Amino acid sequence: MALTRWWSRGERLAGKPSGALLAVEPQEWLGVATDVAAAGGQLLALWATRYPDCSPAALVRAAYLVDGGLLVAQLPVADPAHRYRGLQELYPAAARMQRAAADLTGILSDAADRRPWLRHAAWAPDQHPLSAPPPIPAAPAVDDYAFVRVEGEGVHEIAVGPVHAGIIEPGHFRFSVVGEKVLKLEERLGYVHKGIERRFTELPLLDGHRLAARVSGDSAVAYAWAYCQALEGMTGTAVPPRALWLRALCLELERVQNHLGDLGALGNDAGFAFGLAQFSRLKEELTRAIGATLGQRYLLDAVVPGGVAVDLQDQAARTLAVVLARTSSRVRELHAIYDDHAGVRDRFAGAGRVEPELAQRLGLIGLAGRASGQGSDLRVDSPWPPYHVITPKLCMRRDGDVAARVAVRFDEVEESCRLARALLSELPGGALAAPVPAAVAAPLGVGVIEGWRGPVLVALESREPGRIHRCHAHDPSWQNWPVIEHAVMGNIVPDFPLINKSFNLSYSGHDL
Amino acid sequence: MLKTLRTIAGVGIVSESPPEPDDELRLRDALQAQIQSVLGRALAIRAVDSGSCNGCELEIHALNNPIYNIEGLGIRFVASPRHADLLLVTGPVSWNMAAALKRTYEAMPDPKLVVAVGDCGCDGGVFGRSYACAGPVSAILPVDVAVPGCPPSPQRLLQAILTAIRPRRA
Numbered sequence: 001m002a003l004t005r006w007w008s009r010g011e012r013l014a015g016k017p018s019g020a021l022l023a024v025e026p027q028e029w030l031g032v033a034t035d036v037a038a039a040g041g042q043l044l045a046l047w048a049t050r051y052p053d054c055s056p057a058a059l060v061r062a063a064y065l066v067d068g069g070l071l072v073a074q075l076p077v078a079d080p081a082h083r084y085r086g087l088q089e090l091y092p093a094a095a096r097m098q099r100a101a102a103d104l105t106g107i108l109s110d111a112a113d114r115r116p117w118l119r120h121a122a123w124a125p126d127q128h129p130l131s132a133p134p135p136i137p138a139a140p141a142v143d144d145y146a147f148v149r150v151e152g153e154g155v156h157e158i159a160v161g162p163v164h165a166g167i168i169e170p171g172h173f174r175f176s177v178v179g180e181k182v183l184k185l186e187e188r189l190g191y192v193h194k195g196i197e198r199r200f201t202e203l204p205l206l207d208g209h210r211l212a213a214r215v216s217g218d219s220a221v222a223y224a225w226a227y228c229q230a231l232e233g234m235t236g237t238a239v240p241p242r243a244l245w246l247r248a249l250c251l252e253l254e255r256v257q258n259h260l261g262d263l264g265a266l267g268n269d270a271g272f273a274f275g276l277a278q279f280s281r282l283k284e285e286l287t288r289a290i291g292a293t294l295g296q297r298y299l300l301d302a303v304v305p306g307g308v309a310v311d312l313q314d315q316a317a318r319t320l321a322v323v324l325a326r327t328s329s330r331v332r333e334l335h336a337i338y339d340d341h342a343g344v345r346d347r348f349a350g351a352g353r354v355e356p357e358l359a360q361r362l363g364l365i366g367l368a369g370r371a372s373g374q375g376s377d378l379r380v381d382s383p384w385p386p387y388h389v390i391t392p393k394l395c396m397r398r399d400g401d402v403a404a405r406v407a408v409r410f411d412e413v414e415e416s417c418r419l420a421r422a423l424l425s426e427l428p429g430g431a432l433a434a435p436v437p438a439a440v441a442a443p444l445g446v447g448v449i450e451g452w453r454g455p456v457l458v459a460l461e462s463r464e465p466g467r468i469h470r471c472h473a474h475d476p477s478w479q480n481w482p483v484i485e486h487a488v489m490g491n492i493v494p495d496f497p498l499i500n501k502s503f504n505l506s507y508s509g510h511d512l
Numbered sequence: 513m514l515k516t517l518r519t520i521a522g523v524g525i526v527s528e529s530p531p532e533p534d535d536e537l538r539l540r541d542a543l544q545a546q547i548q549s550v551l552g553r554a555l556a557i558r559a560v561d562s563g564s565c566n567g568c569e570l571e572i573h574a575l576n577n578p579i580y581n582i583e584g585l586g587i588r589f590v591a592s593p594r595h596a597d598l599l600l601v602t603g604p605v606s607w608n609m610a611a612a613l614k615r616t617y618e619a620m621p622d623p624k625l626v627v628a629v630g631d632c633g634c635d636g637g638v639f640g641r642s643y644a645c646a647g648p649v650s651a652i653l654p655v656d657v658a659v660p661g662c663p664p665s666p667q668r669l670l671q672a673i674l675t676a677i678r679p680r681r682a
Contacts, residue, residue, distance in 0.1 A: 121607075122643060122644060123643055129643055129644070133642065134643040135643065136641065136643060137646075140607065140611035140613075140614060140652070141607075141611065163560055163593075163612050163613075165591035165592075166589075166591070167559045167561075167572050167573055167589060169561045169564070169566055169569065170562075191606065191608045191609050192561070192563045192564070192606050192608070192609060193606055193608050193644050194606050194642075195639070195642045195643055195644030195645060196639070198642065199638075199640065199642065211638050211639075214567065214637075214638055214639075216566060217564070217565035217567025217568070217569075217570065217663070218566050218567070261573065274516055274519075276576075278519065280573070280576065280578070281526060281579060283574075283577070284574060284577050284579050287574070297571075298567060298570060298571075298663065301662075333515070333519065334519075336515065337515050337519065507566070508563075508565045511608075
């Protein structure tokens with residue numbers, strides 16, 4: 001009931017269908033957050049923007065997923081030295097987003113944890129990259145981070161990273177353990193902070209999709225689409241149906257590619273090398289087919305403003321459909337083998353469990369959320385074209401362990417192969433892209449796309465024709481990284497790689 | 513078990529032959545030809561992501577699949593820089609990773625090789641050089657071979673690795 005008031009007061013938001021922008025006063029900020037929580041909604045993203053020589057000097061925005069829509073609350077910060085009310089008590093995931101906003105813009109929340117998050121030693125505490133770019137450092141430097149210490153008899157620490165033993169992204173994990181059992185894990189991220197949000201402001205508005213696709217390379221289609229959805233909303237561009245169908249095809253192919261990679265790697269981490277060999281072969285076969293038909297093995301440059309930069313001839317569409325059908329049936333065979341394998345079952349079941357109640361409280365989203373009973377998938381809850389026609393099925397489990405995250409991947413591979421084939425068989429004709437005007441009708445646009453890992457958000461703001469004032473990219477990993485700290489509690493250290501892989505979160509997408 | 517064996521037999525051997533080295537990818541000749549020919553038979557690689565968007569990692573992973581079968585060539589990825597002959601670095605190098613990257617390189621025994629991967633590893637790519645990015649791998653380490661691409665295909669990656677460990681052909 002209370003929420004209806006906020007929805008009705010909000011203005012239509014450019015970009016994501018069923019989005020609203022709600023300007024709030026400082027005394028209403030927490031009220032909106034409380035009402036969203038009461039309605040079972042989630043905080044998707046929180047970011048701050050500076051406006052030099054303007055009043056107010058800054059805005060803090062919180063994007064909520066609630067009632068199948070996107071509600072963006074916008075709080076003015078008149079004095080940059082004033083601390084706004086943090087949302088970490090209602091939404092624990094907000095804590096790190098607020099710390100990141102403080103590092104990048106200097107706008108601080110009133111939360112107790114004042115430690116930097118994305119800032120290491122590359123720039124000084126009084127410098128804020130989104131306010132004015134700090135100078136280029138002269139030499140590499142390191143800093144000390146105040147990890148929370150666990151004390152007691154027999155407790156010791158294991159420090160892992162930032163350089164890890166495998167071919168994965170860098171981050172630091174500090175384990176406090178007794179014997180083999182993990183008492184506490186504390187993550188430290190930010191190692192691959194590349195100044196992406198600062199870089200956006202240096203790019204033309206019609207060129208930002210290339211950088212968006214590289215926020216997290218494994219989710220390139222999702223990010224580029226979210227960027228374009230925001231831009232197309234701001235400029236009033238109508239994307240041709242064929243382009244939308246091809247975008248969805250690319251998004252589902254990206255999902256299948258990633259799931260196949262993860263299913264193989266998870267088998268391997270459980271000591272079943274056969275799984276890695278078979279799944280990596282299937283992934284390569286599909287990746288080659290994508291390269292042969294769409295021209296790119298990974299679809300980093302498929303989605304462009306106004307449409308797509310890829311096309312499919314009828315013969316190529318048929319080839320891809322055949323490969324997808326074969327992939328689907330092979331995966332079904334491998335699923336049976338995984339299920340029959342006692343060793344694999346033993347490692348997967350019960351490891352890294354996140355109960356649905358905890359998942360709900362911590363705001364676990366996306367694939368990992370669906371493995372812990374959080375039945376949210378934007379393609380299902382608030383379908384955007386073409387998902388309003390090609391209806392996806394929700395894949396969900398409730399056990400919340402590695403086995404559940406594996407099972408959701410198995411189900412989603414099959415479902416995405418089905419969707420991709422449906423998209424291929426009903427591919428409309430017509431143009432591949434519509435022209436996009438450089439002038440914007442709305443200064444702010446927000447795109448949200450359900451990528452393979454979960455919903456990604458791109459909030460785009462333009463104040464001068466053809467220029468980007470601010471572009472905030474949000475990865476679902478922001479929500480899910482803190483949950484891994486809970487998922488490993490009480491597990492043994494050797495199970496960490498398996499548990500971590502079962503979430504397979506993005507470092508690049510988080511560190512920006 | 514029977515299903516597993518049947519699958520293995522059914523799929524058979526899918527490995528393909530490796531590409532030839534490409535001298536155009538070479539930036540410098542750090543090692544004597546003699547040493548290169550020894551390394552070429554059994555090479556240990558340490559991969560470090562020094563700031564990549566993770567796109568290059570997807571293709572580096574593919575080197576381990578049965579089709580490229582890099583282990584079949586005597587080349588394997590190792591967990592410690594102390595066991596490595598070659599450092600495979602994806603970029604751009606973020607300033608927050610620069611010190612860790614340097615330390616990894618310093619921990620490797622001599623003689624050692626560095627291969628920079630991807631457009632970002634070669635020249636900083638779309639991220640460039642900034643308060644957060646040192647830019648190309650060569651800004652931090654001496655680079656022997658650099659392979660562009662966004663991301664480079666597994667064939668190109670394999671070619672770059674083979675170029676680093678085989679003597680110049682001219």
